[in-house]
Amino acid sequence: xxxxxxxxxxxxxxxxxxxxxxxxxxxxxxxxxxxxxxxxxxxxxxxxxxxxxxxxxxxxxxxxxxx
Numbered sequence: 001x002x003x004x005x006x007x008x009x010x011x012x013x014x015x016x017x018x019x020x021x022x023x024x025x026x027x028x029x030x031x032x033x034x035x036x037x038x039x040x041x042x043x044x045x046x047x048x049x050x051x052x053x054x055x056x057x058x059x060x061x062x063x064x065x066x067x
Contacts, residue, residue: 001016001017001018001045002014002016002017002033002043002045003015003044003045003046004040004043005041005042005043006038006040009044012044015033015038015040015043016031018031047059
């Protein structure tokens, strides 16, 4: 979930929500926000569930870029 706030983090609004994303290989993913027109001045990312059925529940991020 990517959330945005226009009051410096007091209240948050969902800007985009993805479910059931599978990453077969180490690849770059690009997502476009679905809630455009909201003038956010703060952002946060929430990873609700991380699951790897063949290993353990780990998440590794190289970078998150906002444009």
